[in-house]
Amino acid sequence: MSKDNQTYFSEFLIVGFPGLLPKYYPLVSSVFFLVYLATFVGNSLILGLVVSEKSLHKPMYFIICNLALSDLLFSTLTLPKIIARYWFNAGAIPFTACFMQMYLVHYLGSVNSFILMVMAIDRYAVIRNPLRYQSIMSSTTVFNLCAFSWLITLIFPAVITIRAFPLSYCKSNAIIHCYCDHIGITQLACTDITSYSLLAFIFAMLVLLLPLSFIIFSYIQIVISVLKIASPQGRYKTFSTCSVQLIIIALYYVPRSFVYMANRFQITINTDFRILMIVMYSLLPPVINPLIYFLRTxxxxxxxxxxxRVKRVTNFHENTSCPVCN
Structure with missing residues (x-):
């Protein structure tokens, strides 16, 4: 093997925020731990409620269930390692495991994007065709759309991961990020990565802009339909059915679009601020989404x-039962 094609290390090191002083490591690791705990509890509750409650066996809640599952998997994939990095100074990750994480990070991010598109289509159907909603967005249709979201997104991250894996990595093994992603890894390559970065950008724009175009079209049509309603109360009630989805979509797409465009057009951004933006669009929605569902749905x-209430009543009866029965 030639020198130019060699990889000189067997593991990567997750750095996280490069400008963070060591005295703040315990605080940051505690924040990440609380974020993961809230994500795990909130999304697990959503999944448990949708599965166990017959009243929630509806297309919209099946979509929410898919989004909760994707959020839970993404957080479980990324947060434990960055928590270990700041809590125990254990940021090392094996070479192959880092590429597996990279693939799954981009895969689950793509799944989220397509599930949000399905959510927008669902809201479009209920607003534009309320009388035909159940026939248009039947359980079978929603299941197929969600399955399509999970299956079609298997391809794109596989392509960029397979292309990045055999590159020569000898500059450094320190990934300036909170997890392994394509940009963080390929920047460490010794070879020219222009073609690799272009392909990754095209992929990112495809999984970002294709669903986003459907989402924008859907909500433009929804706004037009809402404005045609004569009653102010009717307009408010109709629009409120979409407000939850609009908040979730804004949390996901606005900071993500900013970071992608800044990377592509080489806009200079402070490294710690860029990582913070990525953390915001990657890890905040999984925390906030369940809270939005519980408060607004x-x-x-x-x-x-x-x-x-059932749990409280059960505990009450258990505590007031006869303590001495013998």
């Missing part, structure tokens, strides 16, 4: 309160 909130 009446049926989910009702189901959760019902579960809590």
């Amino acid at each position: 009446k049926e989910i909130k009702t189901s959760l309160l019902k579960k809590l």
